[in-house]
Amino acid sequence: MLSARLSAGRRSRIAGPVVLLLALLMTGGFYSAFAPASAEDAATEDQVSQGRELFLVGCSSCHGKNGEGITTESGQYGPSLVGVGAAAVDFQVGTGRMPMAAPGAQAPDKAPVYTEEETAALAAYVASLGPGPAIPDAEMYDPDTIPEDEREEAIVRGGEFFRTNCTACHNFAGTGGALPGGKYAPTLVGVEPVHIYEALITGPQQMPVFSDEVLEPEQKRDIIAYLQSIEEAPNYGGSGMGALGPVSEGMFAWVVGIGSLVGFAIWIASHTARTSRKGAQA
Known part of the structure; x- marks a missing residue:
């Protein structure tokens, strides 16, 4: 009776695809279980682990322990970092903008707090939170x-x-x-x-x-x-005055140029007045 059922099952149209699917799943499972991890994967895992430790110490107070961001009653204290990518971390941390000394309208660039290795680890950890722009080649x-x-x-x-x-x-x-x-x-x-x-x-x-x-x-x-x-x-024209355009150039013209002319005019007028008084006394 059992052999008859097995023979009928083998004659089914879906028997072949099902057996093939099971074989592929078993092969993939055994390979994943017993294949040694590559050195690159191990290095990435270590880097992500190091980055998480650095993140918890220096970044989680604003961005949350899992990079989910922190929102207060007055607004957003630190945005979510899920999906910003490694490139955003490399820019913000590599230029010293992060971590910020205090909340403000804009994070100024300054000397980096973290080393290049630590910055790479932080970038690897944030990249593991969600897909985002990678550090460019x-x-x-x-x-x-x-x-x-x-x-x-x-x-x-x-x-x-x-x-x-x-x-x-x-x-x-x-x-x-x-x-x-x-x-x-x-x-x-x-x-x-x-x-x-x-x-x-x-x-x-x-x-x-x-x-x-x-x-x-x-x-x-x-x-x-x-x-x-x-x-x-x-700069063939001399001092560029910061290359700020008409603002800096107009200020220079008014303060230095016209200011000097006004000063000379006052000096000439006062000198002429003193000379006239001396002539009158004589």
């Missing part, structure tokens, strides 16, 4: 990877993109500018190319996100090449 942001015969053209393209998308906040020379609410667009002079690229793909603070759908990776690299070119270019 050098080929994506380093202008030195652009062929020499294409570099000039890349700088021209980067200048066009920068003037179209960035000058409203960062100034035409990348020196930064003031924004409403006590915020500001920081200077881009002297900033590491990797941090500029990370800012473009993560949109820190009030900056918009320039995803690959908005600006392709090559276009982002062209912008960085343009910024380096204007930083290295000599």
